[in-house]
Amino acid sequence: MFARRFLIGKIHRATVTGAEVDYEGSITIDPDLLEASGILPLEEVEVWDVMNGARLTTYVLPGRRGSGEVTLNGAAARRVHVGDAVIISAFGVSQLEPAEPPREVRVVFPDASNRVERVMRYRYDPASGAFSVETSGPG
Numbered sequence: 001m002f003a004r005r006f007l008i009g010k011i012h013r014a015t016v017t018g019a020e021v022d023y024e025g026s027i028t029i030d031p032d033l034l035e036a037s038g039i040l041p042l043e044e045v046e047v048w049d050v051m052n053g054a055r056l057t058t059y060v061l062p063g064r065r066g067s068g069e070v071t072l073n074g075a076a077a078r079r080v081h082v083g084d085a086v087i088i089s090a091f092g093v094s095q096l097e098p099a100e101p102p103r104e105v106r107v108v109f110p111d112a113s114n115r116v117e118r119v120m121r122y123r124y125d126p127a128s129g130a131f132s133v134e135t136s137g138p139g
Contacts, residue, residue: 003093007122009038010107011070011088013050014114016080018071025074027088028063033070036116037108039090047076048087054079068114100126 011033018028027047029039039045041062048055056076063069070088072080080086094100102125111117121134 003095005091005093006103007089007105008092009090009105011037011039012107012109013085014070014088014110015068015112016049016072016082016084016086017069017114019077019080019082020071020073021075021077023073023077025058025076026061027058027076028061028069028071028073029088030067030069030114031062031065032116033108033110033114034060034062036106036119037088037090038106039088043090045088045090047072047080048089049080050085050087051081052079052084068110070114097126102126 014033027045034040039060041060043060044057045060046055046057056079058076063071070086102123105122107120107122108116109118109120119136123132
C-alpha cells in the first residue's frame with residue numbers, strides 16, 4: 001500500500017486583507033477561521049488565488065482573533081493583491097487502510113469580512129466507501 005494525500009481542512013474564498021513583502025514568510029490567518037477549518041498554526045498550506053491563478057505553498061501563523069485577517073507575508077505577498085479571493089487548503093498523508101475510522105473534513109466559507117459564514121463537512125468512511133456532505137452555520 002502506498003501513501004496518499006488527503007484534504008484535512010480548507011478555507012474557501014477568503015479575502016486577502018494584507019500583503020507584507022518585508023516579512024520572513026508565511027500566511028497570517030484569524031484564529032477563528034483556523035479553528036473552524038481544523039488548520040493548525042505552523043501547518044503547511046497551499047494557497048490558490050482565485051483572481052489571478054497564482055498557487056503557492058507556505059505555513060500558517062495565527063493572527064489576531066476576530067480580525068478577519070488573511071495576510072500573505074514575504075515572497076508570497078508578491079503573488080496576491082489585497083482584495084483577492086483565495087482558497088487555503090491543508091493536506092495530510094495516510095495509507096488509507098480499510099480499518100481506518102471515518103474522516104471528517106471541514107470547509108469554511110467566510111463572508112466578505114472573513115467571518116465564518118458557514119461550514120461544510122465532508123465525511124468519508126474508508127471501510128464502506130460512503131461519502132457525504134453536510135452544511136451548517138458558523139462553527
